[in-house]
Amino acid sequence: MIMMRGIVHKYKRANIDTDVIIPGPYLKIHDHQELAKHAMEGLDPQFSAKVGQGDFLVTGSNFGCGSSREHAPIALSYAGIKAILAPSFARIFYRNAVDGGYLLPIEIEESTVDKISDKDEVEIDIKHNRIVNLTINESYSMKPFPELIAKIVEAGGLMNYKI
Amino acid sequence: MTITEKILARASSKPTVVPGDVIFTRIDKVMMHDVSGPGVIKVFNEWEKKGKTLERIWDPNRVWVTEDHFVPAADIVSAQNIITLSNWTKKFGIKKHFKYGMGQYGICHTLSHEEALVLPGEVYVGGDSHTNTTGALGAFAAGLGHTDIAYILMNGQIWFKVPETMMFKLMGKKPDYVMAKDIILKIIGDVGTDGANYKTMQFSGSAIKQLGMDERLTLTNMTTEAGAKNGIIEPDAITDAYLRKRTDTQYFPVLGDIDAEFSETHTYEIDKLEPIVAKPFSPGNVSAARELQGVEIDKAYIGSCTGAKLQDLRLAANVLKGKKVKIRTEVLPAAQSIFMEAMREGLLNVFLEAGAVIGPPTCGACCGAHMGVLGKNEICVSTTNRNFPGRMGHVESQTYLASPIVVAASALTGKITDPRDVAN
Numbered sequence: 001m002i003m004m005r006g007i008v009h010k011y012k013r014a015n016i017d018t019d020v021i022i023p024g025p026y027l028k029i030h031d032h033q034e035l036a037k038h039a040m041e042g043l044d045p046q047f048s049a050k051v052g053q054g055d056f057l058v059t060g061s062n063f064g065c066g067s068s069r070e071h072a073p074i075a076l077s078y079a080g081i082k083a084i085l086a087p088s089f090a091r092i093f094y095r096n097a098v099d100g101g102y103l104l105p106i107e108i109e110e111s112t113v114d115k116i117s118d119k120d121e122v123e124i125d126i127k128h129n130r131i132v133n134l135t136i137n138e139s140y141s142m143k144p145f146p147e148l149i150a151k152i153v154e155a156g157g158l159m160n161y162k163i
Numbered sequence: 164m165t166i167t168e169k170i171l172a173r174a175s176s177k178p179t180v181v182p183g184d185v186i187f188t189r190i191d192k193v194m195m196h197d198v199s200g201p202g203v204i205k206v207f208n209e210w211e212k213k214g215k216t217l218e219r220i221w222d223p224n225r226v227w228v229t230e231d232h233f234v235p236a237a238d239i240v241s242a243q244n245i246i247t248l249s250n251w252t253k254k255f256g257i258k259k260h261f262k263y264g265m266g267q268y269g270i271c272h273t274l275s276h277e278e279a280l281v282l283p284g285e286v287y288v289g290g291d292s293h294t295n296t297t298g299a300l301g302a303f304a305a306g307l308g309h310t311d312i313a314y315i316l317m318n319g320q321i322w323f324k325v326p327e328t329m330m331f332k333l334m335g336k337k338p339d340y341v342m343a344k345d346i347i348l349k350i351i352g353d354v355g356t357d358g359a360n361y362k363t364m365q366f367s368g369s370a371i372k373q374l375g376m377d378e379r380l381t382l383t384n385m386t387t388e389a390g391a392k393n394g395i396i397e398p399d400a401i402t403d404a405y406l407r408k409r410t411d412t413q414y415f416p417v418l419g420d421i422d423a424e425f426s427e428t429h430t431y432e433i434d435k436l437e438p439i440v441a442k443p444f445s446p447g448n449v450s451a452a453r454e455l456q457g458v459e460i461d462k463a464y465i466g467s468c469t470g471a472k473l474q475d476l477r478l479a480a481n482v483l484k485g486k487k488v489k490i491r492t493e494v495l496p497a498a499q500s501i502f503m504e505a506m507r508e509g510l511l512n513v514f515l516e517a518g519a520v521i522g523p524p525t526c527g528a529c530c531g532a533h534m535g536v537l538g539k540n541e542i543c544v545s546t547t548n549r550n551f552p553g554r555m556g557h558v559e560s561q562t563y564l565a566s567p568i569v570v571a572a573s574a575l576t577g578k579i580t581d582p583r584d585v586a587n
Binding site: 015017019020023024025027028029030042043061062065066067068069070071088090091092095096099100101146147148157158159163 | 202292
């Protein structure tokens, strides 16, 4: 988990909410693979077809606002997304992503969002809090994880974490 | 310390906490429903695949379970989820499982206060984002996901980052045509849908003292829509009177210190407020109802934890009494107890005679689940709390959020309507 490399899918707008990440009618579904097929359906119906395993999202601020549905990080993770780079996250989405061990919510500057383009290949170095854009050979900083979050990430989720 | 800081300090056995501290906090009460419950069970199923076994849960008496999102069972998948949930609560000895069609049941947040399941000073978490609602009783109440609830069911505690508190002072006398919904929509419009992210929204001031519990609950309910971790109101005589009607259980209220520090203080003069509507597609996209009076709508929805409490139904019925609706209108009381009281008070007659259809207590179309979802291009004015694209149905439907009296007034005209413009 220290070093990850993937292709970026960029959705620049802010406030991408849980109703578009996984719409309400799918809340009754608890099969992770089935949820993955409907990830981001409210915003981009082609999403699950175009995302590969280990890819990243780059997006605007307050990603994941709205509902507490853990279906949201589950659908994205099982669709292939392993990290989301955004200026900020809604609090329950952030907790669910980390505590469930589904994907990494990584906080970056607003200006970094502008510098990364759709389809860029990016490397995330958690240990050194660096993001390298391999496509245009640039490097950016990321906000370090708080101590407890880093430990939960390392444990692979809260269920495996020992106080 | 603020009330939130004092509750969190007490529950984590610390003399003091300050915003930013990361603490493990003991949990007093936990809730999950027919969406988050099966999600929590799924977390345990995946965990057990790693060779672990859940033999018992931490404290079955501190857990309650509701059936609200997809009930009465909307389809076969929903029916199966409810069977899964019922088997699980039976296996782990959870007695407070509010089943539909078996007496009192309803929307989880509504039951939390109707049944006094949470008391002042407690730390309460639920598997639903609008768990914030219950903070109106003077408890710390926050929404969590499935993994966090599963962890609490094993360990009785969870981590929190102590939030900063934003203080909202509501001053003056509330006009009759203004409801708490207008106040909170105005606030969300001002601070934005991420304006309180990770923070507490606390409400106080002379106007709070005039608001009954049902109205206070609307304020805290929609703190979620500003991103808040929790919403809270310090318990007072109104809180105590409300609880004493529902429980004999002793409780230990917490109040903030006189010198408590707030990250921001916002003051609102409520007597100057007008009815407010949030336009598609954000609860922060607000206008005065009168500015939208030409907007034609297809449907009026009076339902949800936000807008179908007893007081909501009373005030909506007051607008509809003796009149006929011009558009499709649906009324879904938020709990069986409210449904029954509405019947006793004659409110159901008012709704039926006006032409509305009455549905059972359910989250229903609020989250696009069932019972009146919207089709393509349909436009709804609703007492609910959220209007993101696709929230109540088709991704190209539209929802305007408003108070129950604005929704009722709009039902009479077929257009967004300020209740002052249909007054008798």
